[in-house]
Amino acid sequence: MFVLIFFLSLLFSVKISSSSLPHNLKQGLSLSVENNDDILISKNGVFSAGFYKVGENVFCFSIWYTHVNDTVVWMANRDRPVNGKHSKLSLQKSGDLILKDAGASVFWSIENNRNSSDPVQLQLNDTGNLVFHTLNGKAYGDTIWQSFESPTNTLLPNQGFTRERRLVASKSRTNHSSGFYKLIFSDDNILSLVFNGLETDSVYWPDNNGLPWEVGRSNYNESRRAVLDSFGYFLSTDKLNFTVGDYGLRRQPQRRLVLDPDGNIRVYSLNEKKTSWDVQWQAFSQACKIHGICGENSLCSYEFGGRKCSCLPGYKMRDIKDWSNGCEPEMNFTCNGGSRKDEEFIQIPHVEFTGYAMDDYQNYTLDRCKKKCSDICSCIAFNHLYNKDKGLYVCSIKALLLNGYRSSSVDNSMYIKLPKSVTSSSQKQNQDLKLTCSPDDHVLLDRVYKKKHKNRSVQSIFWFTIAFGGFEIFCILVYYYKARGPSHAKSSMQNYHQVATGFSRFTYADLKKASRNFSEEIGIGGGGIVYKALLPDDRVAAIKRLNNTDEQGEAEFLAEVNIIGRLNHMNLIEIWGYCAEAKHRLLVYEYMEHGSxxxxxxxxxxxxxxxxxxxxxxxxxxxxxxxxxxxxxxxxxxxxxxxxxxxxxxxxxxxxxxxxxxxxxxxxxxxxxxxxxxxxxxxxxxxxxxxxxxxxxxxxxxxxxxxxxxxxxxxxxxxxxxxxxxxxxxxxxxxxxxxxxxxxxxxxxxxxxxxxxxxxxxxxxxxxxxxxxxxxxxxxxxxxxxxxxxxxxxxxxx
Structure with a gap:
């Protein structure tokens, strides 16, 4: 049996080495969409480049993680996918890089503008960067083009982000074409998220209601550069700096920063054990604050099923497949120019629609505000808000209802103007319509080709060889684990504290000094004593020192850091950092002056x-x-x-x-x-x-x-x-x-x-x-x- 296994494993390794894939494309060669082996692979095996299927019979030339399913990091032709037959990426003898469709149409190209007789090649580096460059002998020559300079929706570690570059989200998880959300450096040097809708554009991050320095940014650096390093630290010239949740691990996982289809930026780390991606940082914990998430005349809210969109009373969905198109009136509303006989207002509490106010009227009563909206034909709703600074009510008239969300933390009420004919009791409730997912979300081409007959006997031998090779590897791993013993595995787990967002990671010596050797006790929290401390940046903090360092204490520590890290609310305690050093487990909170x-x-x-x-x-x-x-x-x-x-x-x-x-x-x-x-x-x-x-x-x-x-x-x-x-x-x-x-x-x-x-x-x-x-x-x-x-x-x- 062992001889058979050895023979098959040898055959398996010979098979793999004989079909090993190149990491570069030489001049005069091409990659074909029909050949599954026509791909480039980085020397470390992490990244692959080739034709990636994005729909029925359609492909994009892409870069993806070799061993993680469906994780694309770059696409050349995301908005113009090529046919599944006779399409090629060619590095021509002239030195130009050209992607052609089955009909010989050029869908994407890079021109070699170097006036040189040096040969050129296309190379996939270990960083995930696809580089088109000249060759000076056997060495690297001049770079003609590189994928790091033209990202799609993803930034990889050490891939610089500049004023010329932008991230554009995909339309959905399955539709990789360009969507509505962009990450850019704005003209005032601020790293910003922009919603480019069908009818309106708006900046929704950072919050544009305040000045840059009020939200922790600076617009005084015109270089406009940002980068996420391999350790998980993000640095930007506008002072947007953060560390991801698993920052500081001895063995750095694979990471990627992605502008997701929902308009949120997230940093993911690869969980190799589960072969899945864990979110380690995100810009928004409340997705309803993202513009355009539900479209015009609709509300975003949260329920146990997750985020949900619903139309306002008197409105219906424009497109049952796509909430981004919003809602439209159920019937025509004829304006009578101040006549209020045929209309009334429905109050919807705890609702806010950001921006797009026609005008604000100071010191208006509710009745006067209703009359004002009735007198203006284009007014479809209004807010009646109390301005605490001025000590009076403000009437805010709206002709557009965009970026609406419902939350118990919102004090506002919206008053929606509707014809009396649609304000019956059966129609006053919001229409809770669920989004219908459809295969139409995929990109389709209408050309079909017959598949070639495959040699089934060769396939059987190949999969048989893989099965036995996998069995041998499994046996080796089991032996290796038992030989090392469970204590090693346990100690390795104790060194890995996966937290949810970017806190400061303090050393035990730092916190001991900040708390003056834990001298001032201010309370007892769950599982530990709380001490007062003064951090090096002069912030007064509360440090909870966990007494229990067994499995239960470890679980409570991880629960507290993970959960608080994902929350952001004025009535929840804010965590500033933590310490996980040897047997010490400490949490650093904001200090609360009046205790419990x-x-x-x-x-x-x-x-x-x-x-x-x-x-x-x-x-x-x-x-x-x-x-x-x-x-x-x-x-x-x-x-x-x-x-x-x-x-x-x-x-x-x-x-x-x-x-x-x-x-x-x-x-x-x-x-x-x-x-x-x-x-x-x-x-x-x-x-x-x-x-x-x-x-x-x-x-x-x-x-x-x-x-x-x-x-x-x-x-x-x-x-x-x-x-x-x-x-x-x-x-x-x-x-x-x-x-x-x-x-x-x-x-x-x-x-x-x-x-x-x-x-x-x-x-x-x-x-x-x-x-x-x-x-x-x-x-x-x-x-x-x-x-x-x-x-x-x-x-x-x-």
Whole structure:
């Protein structure tokens, strides 16, 4: 058997070496679309170049990763694919590089403009750069052209990005032709993302509502250069600098920066074990902020299934296959020039359409704003906003509704003008239409050719040889792994901390110095003690030092870094960096001046206004986790200790060590959780009774925290006051809290924390109490979502 295996493996290796592929194309030769072996391969074997199939019988000359399926990094003719028969890339004897279709039409070419008799060649380098150059003897001569100078949608490590270059996204994952999104250096020297729509153009990154330095950029360097190095550090002349999540690994993975079809920039690293790409950095965590994502007269929002587009009331999709075309009115609307008999306005809360306002009118009431929009035929909607700086309301008239998105964090409402004939109750709801994927997304040509007959016996021998060769390699790998032992594998894993975005990676010595040898303790977080520190850039920070360095502690560390790294919200704690050195695991956060809500509940520092602000802010943060992230995040440990307060007593949710990060649409049950999560007294009944776990576990915990915020009583204290015979429901103490509140309110007794001396808003109290009791219901279906909670609390404040 071993002799047979040796013989077949020898035959296998001879077969491979005999058909080894070149990394250059010599003068006078060509690559044919019909020959699968007509490809160039880099010396290190990482990259391949040749004809890549982009549809039925159509190909583009491309560069791709050899061992990773469908990962193209460059295309020569993405908008003019060639036929699957008789197409060739030729390096002619004249020295010109020409791509011809079956009909002999030139689809792409590079002219040799060197007045020299030196020979030329096309070479694929180990960096993924395809270089057309002259030969000076056997050495490299002058470069005539290189693919790094004309990128499509991808930048590879050390591929410079300049004022002359641009990235253009593909139209979709399967349609590689040029799409609507571009990455460029703008005329003011800022690296920018631009949406080139069918009717409008707009810059959507960085946020153009502020000045460059307000968003961390600078326009004072006219050289306009940027580069992503092989270590994962991105440097740009406009001060856009970041490190990717796996920056600093001893063995650098393959990386690529891509402008994806959805208009977002992402940096991917290759997970060799899974042969897949992991996102290590992205420009947007909220994809609905990207312009043109849903088209005109439509709204982008988040649900458990992910991002979703929907038409405004009174509108319908233009193209059921493509949301980028937006929505159109369901019927003609005749303008009556100020007559309001045949029209009315529908209010849509928590909605914003960026830009394209016709005019703004200062100090207008809502009724006056409606009349103004009615008087203007081209007005189709308006915003009625309160300007805090000026202390008055502003009426913003719109004739175009572009870049719309719905979010609980948006305070605005839009008022849509519609004929009364289309505002019946059955039509006031948004039309939730799903995008239909179709084979039409592929590029098609109408020419069909007969396939040649293949020798099946040769194929059988070839695959038989590969199978035995693969078996031998498998046996060697198994032996190698067992010989090295599991301890080596474990230590290797401990050196690999894959985090989600570009934080600073601190050394243990740096953090020890910044915290003055961990001398000033400011709190205890999940699994560790928190210390105050002063970083070298004079920022005051909070450093959490994890005590548990076993597998559970390691898992909580990775969970916290991964999850917080993907989030971006004013009511979530911000992480600045981490340390993963030997046995030390530390996290560096922004410092919160007033500590936790738990600390402040026992003092007189929280008046009613601050408490209501904490209730609303915490609800917004949880609504973001549940409804607005690209991933679905369950916090799993909402309690006063994990709600921190800044200098203005604004809340920020912290401590994500027990959180669960899931893809939207995941069917979550207890099987998705390795253990019960949370803190006694704040845990939902689902944890104890082994029911399916949803975002409603966080809603329950929020309800208990709000009851504590109102009354000043912790769940355990309330139970003790009622006695041990009180029902405690899920094994914690919330039933005692609920019973006490309901009993006191029925009696008409005071339940508000005596520390605020009766100075509270009765309307806000009623709303907050109602919300808290609904959230803390035993039945999860009886609890509202966090987005609904935000809506109810805002109505109470109004």
């Amino acid at each position: 809500l738990a600390e402040n509940l026992h003092t007189s520092s929280l008046d009613w206004e601050k408490r209501y602000q904490i209730a609303v802010g915490t609800a917004k943060g949880l609504a973001y986790l549940h409804d607005e992230c690209l991933e679905w995040v369950l916090h799993c440990d909402v309690k006063p200790e994990n709600i921190l307060l800044d200098s203005d007593y604004r809340p920020k949710i912290s401590d994500f060590g027990l959180s669960k990060l899931l893809n939207r649409g995941t069917n979550v049950g207890n099987s998705a959780f390795s253990k019960i999560r949370g803190t006694r007294g704040y845990m939902a009944p689902e944890w104890v009774y082994n029911l399916s776990i949803t975002s409603k576990v966080d809603v329950y915990s929020y309800g208990i925290v709000m009851l504590e915020l109102i009354t000043g009583r912790s769940p355990t204290t309330t139970r003790s006051a009622l006695g041990s015979n009180d029902s405690v429901g899920n094994g914690g103490e919330p039933r005692g809290m609920m019973s006490w509140v309901r009993e006191k309110t029925k009696e008409g007794a005071e339940i508000v924390d005596p520390k605020i001396n009766g100075a509270y808003n009765i309307g806000e109290l009623e709303v907050l109490l109602k919300v808290a009791l609904q959230c803390a219901e035993d039945e999860k279906d009886a609890r509202p979502s966090m987005s609904q909670v935000v809506d109810m609390l805002r109505s109470g404040h109004d």
